[in-house]
Amino acid sequence: MNNKNPILSVNDLEVCFTLRGKSLTAIRKVSLDLYDGETLAIVGESGSGKSVLTKCFVGMTDKNGSITNGSIMYDGIDLAQLKTEKEWRNVRGKKISMVMQDPMTSLNPLKKVGVQIQEAIELNQGLHGAEAKAETIRMLRAVGIPDAEARYSQYPHEFSGGMRQRVVIAIAVACRPQILICDEPTTALDVTIQAQILDLIRNLQKELKMTIIYITHDLGVVANVADRVAVMYAGQIVEVGHVDEVFYNPQHPYSMALLGALPQLGVKGEKLPTIDGTPPNLFNEIKGDAFAPRNKKALKIDFYKEPPFFKVSDTHWAKTWYLDPRAPKHEDSTSIKTLNEVMEKNAKAAHMVHPHESPDREALIQVKDLQVSFGAGKKKFVAVDHVTFDIYRGETFALVGESGSGKTTIGRGILRINPITAGEVYYKGQKINGKISKELDKEVVQGCQMIFQDPMASLNERAKVDYIVSEGLYNFHLYKDEADRQQKVEKALLEVGLLPEFATRFPHEFSGGQRQRIGIARALIMQPEFIVADEPISALDVSIRAQVLNLLNDLKAERGLTYLFVAHDLSVVRFISDRIAVIHKGRIVELAEAEELFRHPLHPYTKALLSAVPIPDPAQEKNKKLFIYDPSVHDYSVDKPVWAEICHDHFVYGNERELDLYREELI
Amino acid sequence: MSKSKDTVEKTEVLDETANMSDEELFSFVEYHHDDAERTGYSNYSYWKSVFKNFLKKKTAVVMLCVFLCLFVFSFVATAIGNYDYDKLIPDNEHSFESPNSEYWFGTDNLGRDYWCQVWYASQTSIKLAAIVALGECVLGIIIGCIWGYTRKIDALFTELYNIMTNVPNIIYMTLIALMIGQSFLIMAISMTAFGWMPMARQVRNLVMMYRDREYNLASRCLGTKQSRILVKNILPFLVSVIILRMALSIPRTISLESTLSYLGLGLDVNTPSLGILLRNSRAFFLDFPYILIFPAAIVSIITVTFYLVGNAFADACDPKNHV
Incomplete structure (x- = not known):
């Protein structure tokens, strides 16, 4: 970083794609310098052009795209001028x-x-x-x-x-190679594996003296790896600077909003600041500041003129009119500085009364000894292994685990979409698995609904929003006449923050966040009491997550909903849930009130999971110690493990010896 | 940082901002939630987009027009010709007359007018192809849906399918022709009875592919009946494939009919079809090429048309090609 010589220098780069006769400008005049030995993180939502930009550095732009302006200077040659594969082969892979x-x-x-x-x-x-x-x-x-x-x-x-x-x-x-470009290398991996891969990349960088460009949408990962950060929005870099500068003192409204909307910074019982709407359509000509329509405090000039880069410090630049001397003063929004503050507030919130603590709690869903296995004989795979828990009315019960841990299978087992092998599920005290009467079936279908993970896959592409939302109404004929049905659809759409006019459109016209809200409206119209939310935000862009989380919390408050929130990301779950169950290889290993779990994790797997979650605070993230879980620490050969309540409402899975150790830890 | 960022670009002031003061320009704008929520797209209608996309394929449109003209003309032609098919009598004096003003397509070996035979045969063949395509489609979709959606019967149906399709169609057809008889109706039924199987298999594959998609799980969560899931959630995705299969089944039926008739297993000799004409022409076409050329040309036009139109329409039906 002390080295001030850029090894790769991008100037006014513009990349255009042609798609069915229409032209799309994916990169709009981007300039960027990469210094020797640094790690530069490029952050942006999907479609912001971060991958397109870096693909230009290795000549892997898609066939229908081309560099229409600007240069990429590397080692004395302009990579933008390279045409043939033969020329590229000297650079790609080698350098x-x-x-x-x-x-x-x-x-x-x-x-x-x-x-x-x-x-x-x-x-x-x-x-x-x-x-x-x-x-x-x-x-x-x-x-x-x-x-x-x-x-x-x-x-x-x-x-x-x-x-x-x-x-x-x-x-x-x-x-x-001199430069290594990592394009979301850990997005498809589990958090504990992600942490190990990040460590590996860091060590290799030191050993081989590489310069790294790291593309990601996860601000926690940025805090972990980056020396410098470039924030991209709608094909432009809007802010660039040291990681500390961008995280602690963001200048562009988009960076501010992005950092402010992080669920990790959420205070329980309060709303998260959100970014409404969706990124602009790059087919259209973008006038002024691309972020202006979504900026809650946009200046008039943002809509007419594109802002230039303003200098904040020698290393920190931002492309916003806020920094113009003529701009009015504006308050700083929440930034990462307050992370510790939030922790304190949340600690206080720990004294909030959770539904499971109230004396007249009612178990809405009871799961007893649930088992799910696939296959038989030698190929038998146990996905869910003797799982028992109650979900009380009005609470958000989070089920956290890595991929393949069986968390989704449990959610689907409760809703009877997946068959269960053994065990019982009760809804309001009535057994609902196996053969049940028609009336009870109807009651369960209406009372228990699901929100799905991938909003792109969970809506029928060939049906209008109107049909999708009213599907449940049709099934049970829950409307008086056509006008009544339409009114109900309209109400449901308004409730999730969409416009009633959307009813006549098809799903593909909406962005991920909007589609997810259509999915929520579809569940809500049944007037359910219990909702299984299966990773409802993990497929969404960072800027949209806050919106959906707020919506879920609002609905919970207004309608007294009860959630089973399935997630792989502990940090998100902390903000939204009352109780958290940690699941590992089909077995719940620890269950406690959310704050309690974060303060006193007992099971080694919980500890490993907590240490692996990237925290979007560079100071904390760079100094944290990684805790790796090794299942062989458990010796269950003689002393059989049990599911025990170690202190009030805090359950752990372990054998007597381990439980004694856990008890000592708590004191 | 490179120098270019240092210098504030003096872009030309746009018209709208010309008469605004700095104060106004740098004032906060009231924020509208609804505007942020609106997206760039507008009215979209599935079938409108399908037709718009289809009309873009010029060759397919032209070929479709040619076929429609041919189809309509086959009815007109039998009416305007100098002879009626029913009243044709063998007349050895006029055999093998090249096309002239009296006999527009010439005459065949028995001296009968070829014009009315060719057009009458076209009618028969097109009618047969259309009936078979429709029958295959209905049977194939219904059975394919049940086959694909019900896990329990899948293994059984797959075995049945393998057994049935492993025997060449031509054997069934021969047996039927020899045992039951030869007529338009028998032909239509037997061709449908064996033609639906590939359609059913393809529908089954696609239904299985879509069956466990997340949006169908969502429908099941909402208590949607299976039949409704099939009709509303799955079938719309198969439209392009079904249309392509249907379109391709028409030339296939015509060529199969020609083959069978050529072998003498098709329609009876008194119902002329393009296949029968081709069969009859085989002995003479070296000396009198026009006997082969007219029916062959019509068969070719129909085949090429449905191949092109079917592909173009299937492409147009694919929503990935919309917007």
Whole structure:
């Protein structure tokens, strides 16, 4: 960072795509410098152009796109002028290489892992035969793959997601590139694996003296890895600076809003600040500041003239009229500075009365000894293993775990979409699994609804919003006449913050956040009492998450809803939930009130999960210690584990010896 | 930072801002929630987009027009010709007359007017193809949906399908022709009875693909009946595939009919179809090419048309190509 010589310098870059005869400007006059040895994080929502920008550096722009203006100076040559594959091959892989998002698709499934790495080494380092193989095994070790010799001759399907990503990284760094571009390398991975991969990238950077460009939408990851941050919006960089400068003193309204809307900063019982609407359509000509229509405190000039870059400090620049000397004063919105404050407030909120603490609590949903297994015999896979819990009326019960832990299966099992193998589910004291009467079935369908993870997949693309929202009404004929139905749809749409006129449109016209709210409206129209929210925000852009969380909280307050909130991200769950259950490999290992769980995690898996969650605060994130969970610490051979209440309303799974240790820890 | 960012760009002042003071320009604007919520798209209608996209494919549109003219003309032509098909009598004196003002398409080996035979045959073939396509479509969709949606019967149906399709169609057709007889109706029924299977299999594959999508889970959560899920949530996604199959089934039926008739297993000799004409022409076409050319040209036009139109329409039906 002390080095002031840029090794890669982008000037006024413009990239256009043509799509069915229409032209789209994906990158609009971007200038950016990359300094030797630094880690630059590029942050932005999907569609902001962050991937397109970096793909230009390795000549991998999609076929229908082209650089229409500007230059990318690297090592004395202008990468924007390179045309042929032959020219690119001297740069791509050798000097600048890239790690892609999904490790499941970026390896060749038919080739041995070692061979794939060796290929890159032979091509770019000129080593051959035994030499190349030795180097490959050294690389495998360097990226933290144990037992490298044996792993060399295995195929990708024998590797887990995290291990595959390590292999992809090994291929990318095999030829000692000067610049490594990481395009959301951990988005497809679990949090605990993500933390390990971030560590690996950091260590490799030190060892190989690489410069890293890190693309992500996760501000927690940015805080973890970045030296400098560039915030992108609608194909432009709107703010760039040191990570501390951007996080603690954001200047552009978009950066401010983005940081302010983080669920991690939410105070329980209060609304999160939101960013309404959606990013602009890049097919249209954008006038003025692209963010202006969504900016709650936009200046008039934002709608007419594009702001230039203003200097905040030598390293910190922002593209906003707020910094013009003529601009009026405005208050700073919530920024990350207040993270500690929030923690304190939340600690106080811990004394808030949660529904499960009230003396006349009513168990709305009871799950007893639930088991779900797939297959039979040797192939039998137990997805959910003896799970027991109650959800009380009016509470938000969070179920947190990594992918494959069985959390979604539990949610779907309760709603009877997935069959369960054994155990019982009760709704208002009535057993609802197995064969039930028609009346009870109707009551359960109306009373229990679900919100789905992926708003792109959970709406019928060929039906109008009107039909989608009123589907439940049709099924049980819950309306008097056509006018009544339309009125109900209108009311439901208004309730989730959408306009009634949207009813006549098709889902593809809406953004992810809007679609998710259509999904919520569809569930609400049944007047449910219990809702399973299956990762309702994990597929949404950061700027939209706050909106959906607020909506869920408002609905809970207005209608007295009860939620089962399934999530993989503990930090989000803290803001929204009353109680949290941590699930690992189909078994709930710890269950406690949310603040209690964060303050006194007992089970080693909970601790590992908590330490792995990226916190969007550079100071905290850079100094945190990673705790890795190793299931072999449990010795259950003699002393069988039990599900025990260790102190009031705090349950842990462990054997007697462990429980004693946990009890000591609490004192 | 590079120098270019340092210098504040003096972009030309736009008209709207020309008469605004700095104070006004730098004032806060009232925020409208609704405006932020509105997105860029406007009225969209599925079928309107389908037709708009279809009309863009010029060759397909032209070919469709040609086919429609041909179809209509086949009825007009039999009316305006000099002879009626029913009243044709063999006349050895006029056999193999090249096309002339009396016999517009010439005459065949028995001296009968070829014009009225060709157009009458076209009518028969098109009618047969349309009936078979429709029948295949209805049967294929219904059975395919049940097959794809009900897990329990899948294995059984798959086995049945394998057994049925492993025997060449031509054997069934031969058996039917020999055992039951040869007529338009028998032909239509037997072709439908064996033609629905590929359609059903394709529908089944697609239904299975869409069955467990999240939006169908959502519908099940809402208590939607299976039949409604099939009709409202799944079938609309199959439209383009179904239309393509239907369109391609028409030339397939015509060529299968021609093959069978050529082998003498098709329609009876008294119901002329394009296949029968082609069959009859085989002995003479080296000396009198026009006997082959007229029916062959019509078969080719129909085949090419439905191939192009079917593809174009299927593309137009795919919403990925809309907007």
